[in-house]
Amino acid sequence: MGRAPCCDKANVKRGPWSPEEDATLKNYLKNHGTGGNWITLPQKAGLKRCGKSCRLRWLNYLRPHIKHGGFTDEEDRVICTLYATIGSRWSLIAAQLQGRTDNDVKNHWNTKLKKKFLAENNNIGTNNTSHMINNIDSPQFSTFTPQPQVEAFLFDHKNSPCYDPYILGLDQTPFPVPLSMPLELDVSGYETSMSNNCGIIPFSKEEKDNNNTQQWLGYEDGDAAMLLDFVYEDFLHNNGFVSQDKSSQIASSSI
DNA sequence: AAACTAGTCAACCGCAGTGAT
DNA sequence: AATCACTGCGGTTGACTAGTT
Numbered sequence: 001m002g003r004a005p006c007c008d009k010a011n012v013k014r015g016p017w018s019p020e021e022d023a024t025l026k027n028y029l030k031n032h033g034t035g036g037n038w039i040t041l042p043q044k045a046g047l048k049r050c051g052k053s054c055r056l057r058w059l060n061y062l063r064p065h066i067k068h069g070g071f072t073d074e075e076d077r078v079i080c081t082l083y084a085t086i087g088s089r090w091s092l093i094a095a096q097l098q099g100r101t102d103n104d105v106k107n108h109w110n111t112k113l114k115k116k117f118l119a120e121n122n123n124i125g126t127n128n129t130s131h132m133i134n135n136i137d138s139p140q141f142s143t144f145t146p147q148p149q150v151e152a153f154l155f156d157h158k159n160s161p162c163y164d165p166y167i168l169g170l171d172q173t174p175f176p177v178p179l180s181m182p183l184e185l186d187v188s189g190y191e192t193s194m195s196n197n198c199g200i201i202p203f204s205k206e207e208k209d210n211n212n213t214q215q216w217l218g219y220e221d222g223d224a225a226m227l228l229d230f231v232y233e234d235f236l237h238n239n240g241f242v243s244q245d246k247s248s249q250i251a252s253s254s255i
Numbered sequence: 256a257a258a259c260t261a262g263t264c265a266a267c268c269g270c271a272g273t274g275a276t
Numbered sequence: 277a278a279t280c281a282c283t284g285c286g287g288t289t290g291a292c293t294a295g296t297t
Contacts, residue, residue, distance in 0.1 A: 039282065091285060107264050
C-alpha cells in the first residue's frame with residue numbers, strides 16, 4: 001500500500017503565490033503559529049494550497065530576516081569551501097550563512113558558482129581564486145565559546161522583544177521540554193529556553209542540572225542555534241564589531 | 256520587431272528519516 | 277516489528293527575463 005498523498009492535488013492551487021496568499025499565510029502564522037502541523041494549516045488558514053507548499057513559501061520567502069540575491073564574495077567562499085568538504089548538503093551550508101535558505105544557496109550554486117568551482121578544481125593553485133576551497137580551518141568554522149561579557153549581554157537582554165521568536169522566524173509553538181530530553185547545544189555551550197514566547201533566557205549547564213527542566217519551554221536544536229546566532233550578532237553589533245568580517249569579529253571578541 | 260537561446264529562480268516532486276501508534 | 281503520518285531535504289522543472297541574432 002502506497003503512502004497517501006499529502007493533499008488532494010486536484011483541489012489545491014499551484015504555481016506562484018499571490019500577494020494576497022502571502023498575506024494570508026503570514027497573518028495566520030503570526031496569530032496561530034504552525035500548530036505543529038503544516039498539512040492541516042492551509043485549511044485552517046483558508047488557503048487552497050498544499051501544506052508542503054505553505055511550509056516552503058514561509059521558510060524560503062516570508063520568514064523574517066531572509067536575504068535574497070547579492071551574495072558576497074565571503075559567502076561565495078563559504079559555499080565553495082563547504083561544498084568541497086560536505087558536498088551538496090544545502091541545508092547545512094545555508095545554516096552557515098545568516099539569512100540564506102537552502103533553496104537560495106542551491107540556486108546560487110547551480111547558476112553561478114558551479115562553473116567557477118569546477119573550472120578552479122581543474123586548475124587548483126594556478127589561478128587567483130583557488131583560495132575559495134582551501135580555508136577550511138579558518139576561524140569562522142570554529143565553535144564559538146561565550147565569554148563573560150557575552151554572558152552578561154545575554155542576561156541583560158533576556159527579555160528583549162527583539163528576540164521574539166516570531167520576529168526571528170521561529171515556530172511559535174514551543175513544546176514542553178521533557179526531563180529526559182538532552183538540551184545540549186554545540187553552538188555556544190549554552191542551552192536556551194523561551195519564556196512567555198518572548199525573549200531568551202540562556203542558562204548554564206549547572207543551572208539546568210539544578211532545575212526541573214519540565215517548566216522550561218524549548219525549541220528544536222536548529223532554531224535554538226539560530227536564536228543564539230541572532231543574539232551573538234547583536235552582541236557583536238552592540239560592541240562595535242559589525243564592520244569587520246566574521247572571523248575578525250570572533251578574534252576581536254576574544255575578551 | 257521577432258525569434259531564438261541562455262540564465263535565473265520559485266516551486267514542485269519524491270524519497271529518506273523520524274516519531275507515534 | 278510494521279505501518280502510518282508528517283517533516284525536511286536535494287534534485288528537477290518550468291515560467292519568466294534578458295541578451296543575442
